[in-house]
Amino acid sequence: MTDPLAARRAFAPEGYATLADIGLDLPLVSPYQRSCGNPRGPVLISYNFLDAPxxxxxxxxxxxxxYLPEMLFNRVFDTALAEAGLTRADLYLxxxxxxLPPTRSHAVPQRLVEDSFDAITRHEIGDxxxxxxxxxxxxxxxRFGIAHGEVPHPSARGLTADTKARAIAGALPHPTRAAA
Incomplete structure (x- = not known):
């Protein structure tokens, strides 16, 4: 089985910074897992961590x-978690x-996204x-045959923050649902 951390450390596409390049080569696949790194929790997959700058x-x-709490992604995500009755520690993101792209809204070629997903992300999921x-x-x-639920990205344009938070909360396992 592929070690996702080793695979992330080896993934260095030309034109993109790595976590090591910016001094964030933690013993985690993503720094985000400082807050959302439950190895038994449901897996949430976002587009990417952050841009290099x-x-x-x-x-x-x-x-x-x-993570940076003030970012829209995290504000929406925190609202969804509160609505679902969960904490970041309950999940794996x-x-x-x-x-790390060179700019905030840089469009990463689909081929590179799929290379990363194939080399790293799909090995984090398990069952x-x-x-x-x-x-x-x-x-x-x-593309890789992973069963999943799909919700709007917390930073997606065209939807209100509340609409995105409700959709995400609705997809999360609620503690009261699990107990019923």
Whole structure:
């Protein structure tokens, strides 16, 4: 079986920074797993972690917490978690693309996203339920035959934050549903 951490460390597509390049080569597949790294929790897959300039600018906070609470993605995600009665520690969040784009809205070629997903992400899933956060993650799940639920990406344009949070919360396992 492929070791996802070793695979992430080996994944270095030209033109993209790695976590090692910016001083965030933690013993995790993603720094985000500082907060959402439950090895038994459902797997949520987002498009990517961050862009290289943002990760560099906030390296110390990311090394400690794994995420930036003020970002739209995290504000929507926190609202969804509260609505579902869950915490970040209940889940495992990873990414379809495991390198850092040069700019915030940089479009990563689909071939590279699929290379990353194939080399790393699909090996993190095991037999856990998967929720794809957005179209890019869902496309990779379909491409590699991964059963999944699909919800809007927390940063997606065209939907309100509340609409996205409700959709994500509805896809998450609620503690009261599991107990019933």
């Amino acid at each position: 943002t990760a560099r600018a906030h390296r110390a906070r990311l090394a400690q917490d794994g 990873t990414h379809a693309f495991h390198a 856990r339920p998967v929720i794809a956060l957005g179209r890019a993650a869902a496309a990779c799940c379909r």
